[in-house]
Amino acid sequence: QALFWAGIARYRTGDLDGALVTFQRNLILASAPEDQARAYFWIGKTQQKRGDAAAAQTAWQQAAALDPIGYYSERARDTLFSQSIFQPPPAYKLNFDLAADRRQAEAWMRIQFNLPADTDLGSPGALLPVGLRQDPRLVRGSELWNLGLYDEARLEFEDLRKTAGENPADSYRLANYLLDLGLYRVAISSIQQVLTLAGMETYTQMLAAPNYFNHVRYGLYYQDLILPAAQQDGFDPLFLFSVVWQESQFEGFVHSSAGARGLMQIMPATGQSIAQNMGWPLDYSSDDLYRPLVSVTMGADYLASWRDYFGGDLYVALAAYNAGPGNAEIWKNLAGGDPDLFVEIVRFEETRNYIRNIYEIYLVYRWLYGSIP
Numbered sequence: 015q016a017l018f019w020a021g022i023a024r025y026r027t028g029d030l031d032g033a034l035v036t037f038q039r040n041l042i043l044a045s046a047p048e049d050q051a052r053a054y055f056w057i058g059k060t061q062q063k064r065g066d067a068a069a070a071q072t073a074w075q076q077a078a079a080l081d082p083i084g085y086y087s088e089r090a091r092d093t094l095f096s097q098s099i100f101q102p103p104p105a106y107k108l109n110f111d112l113a114a115d116r117r118q119a120e121a122w123m124r125i126q127f128n129l130p131a132d133t134d135l136g137s138p139g140a141l142l143p144v145g146l147r148q149d150p151r152l153v154r155g156s157e158l159w160n161l162g163l164y165d166e167a168r169l170e171f172e173d174l175r176k177t178a179g180e181n182p183a184d185s186y187r188l189a190n191y192l193l194d195l196g197l198y199r200v201a202i203s204s205i206q207q208v209l210t211l212a213g214m215e216t217y218t219q220m221l222a223a224p225n226y227f228n229h230v231r232y233g234l235y236y237q238d239l240i241l242p243a244a245q246q247d248g249f250d251p252l253f254l255f256s257v258v259w260q261e262s263q264f265e266g267f268v269h270s271s272a273g274a275r276g277l278m279q280i281m282p283a284t285g286q287s288i289a290q291n292m293g294w295p296l297d298y299s300s301d302d303l304y305r306p307l308v309s310v311t312m313g314a315d316y317l318a319s320w321r322d323y324f325g326g327d328l329y330v331a332l333a334a335y336n337a338g339p340g341n342a343e344i345w346k347n348l349a350g351g352d353p354d355l356f357v358e359i360v361r362f363e364e365t366r367n368y369i370r371n372i373y374e375i376y377l378v379y380r381w382l383y384g385s386i387p
Contacts, residue, residue: 017043018052022358025060026348034060051077051086058090059354083217085370088377089354099353100328100376102250103384108234108241112226116190119226126212127182135186146184149174152191159195164267171197175204182211189230198235198264205230221381232378235264236277239310247318252383253328254314256376257335260368261313266306275303278313288312291319329353329369337365 021036037060041053058073077090092101120135129135134143146152155170171192178184185207192201205227214220221228234240234255244251261279262268269275273282280288282300289298292315302308320339321331324346333356334342341361349356360366 018049018056019358021056021060022355025056025063026350026355026359030060030064034064047081048084048086051080051084051090054080055086055090055354058093083221083374083378085374088374100250100253100373102252103380105385106251107383107385108237108251110225110229112229115224115226115229119224120186122224123182123186123208129183133183135183143184143187146178146187149177151177152188156195159197168197168200168265168267171200172203175200175207178204179207180211182208185211193230198233199262199268202231202233202263217378221378228378228382232259232375232382233264234383236266236306236310239307243310243314247314249314249318252379253376254310256372256379257313257317257332258310259375259379260372266309267304269304275300276309276313277306278309278316280309280312280316284316285312288316291315327353327356329356332369332372333360333365336368337362341365 017036017040021033021040024030024033024036034057037053037057041050041057044050044053054073054077058070058077061067061073062070071094074090074094078087078094081087092099123129123135124131124133151170151174155167155174158164158167158170171188175185175188178188185204189201189204189208192198192204209215209220209223209227212223214223220231232255236258237251237255240254240258241251243249244254258264258277262277264277266277268277268279270279274280275282275285280303282303285300285303286298288294289312292312303312317331317335320334320342321328323339324330324334324342327346330342330346333345337360345356345359345361348359357366357369360369
């Protein structure tokens with residue numbers, strides 16, 4: 015890590031020969047594919063700045079092949095295709111037959127896990143297998159959910175999910191039950207368990223799974239709120255879905271240890287400021303941040319305000335959203351207009367990972383719901 019940061023420091027100060035040697039040494043010492051991809055990506059950046067376009071292309075091709083769904087491999091691939099950061103697809107595919115996807119997934123499961131032909135995988139609610147339906151955690155969780163005690167309900171369902179983790183059929187059934195209920199975060203984890211049990215643990219393997227699994231893991235939840243907000247604030251809707259996925263995995267009642275609330279994880283003080291700026295009613299309260307409509311509307315408006323302030327730079331806007339605009343402005347000035355350098359200069363590891371994660375999530379959404387090279 016120290017060697018990589020030394021390379022970044024040399025790159026930023028214009029010592030390109032020194033940066034190149036340092037990144038090449040970093041590549042030799044790197045063992046994990048993501049670290050190798052990072053070294054190759056920055057070798058490519060350095061070679062490009064030195065004027066050696068052919069060497070840059072070669073390095074980016076190496077980076078793209080190493081960690082197919084990882085941040086640096088994806089950045090290398092987008093650079094090779096001359097795609098801008100968070101470049102929207104030319105068209106969207108937001109309408110699909112989820113019922114047909116589900117039938118395909120269940121046929122795949124019967125083969126993958128050698129399930130008896132009469133195994134009922136598709137029945138939701140009361141038609142769940144007796145053992146699962148009568149499990150006290152499912153009973154308590156459902157009752158708590160209906161009472162509006164969402165945190166308590168989630169704990170029951172999460173405990174049940176862990177118990178069902180060795181049974182692909184029950185994990186699948188539970189995921190569908192929770193989707194019907196609207197508890198998306200635990201449903202995503204439960205459907206993920208099915209792929210893990212199938213030995214599909216890498217992102218490349220997961221994306222090769224039947225469409226239903228990916229449409230659940232990266233779903234268009236709350237699209238009746240997110241699509242209008244994206245249009246209102248000038249965002250690619252897939253970008254906004256990606257931000258919500260990273261912030262809350264579509265769990266509207268979630269709250270962080272720091273106090274952030276709702277789908278877009280807005281701090282109460284920030285929410286009060288946004289409400290005033292947007293001219294919201296005087297009876298607005300911080301508890302309203304748990305309402306999906308409020309959270310999505312406010313979060314999109316707040317993120318758009320920093321995007322506009324920072325000249326359309328979504329990396330800097332995300333940093334401002336996560337770590338505050340003052341920090342984002344300092345890092346932006348140090349990066350000198352280079353978005354890739356900006357990510358590395360970000361002081362907080364949480365914020366660096368936040369930006370990278372949203373980029374990775376966005377590319378999955380773009381792959382699922384858009385047309386890309």
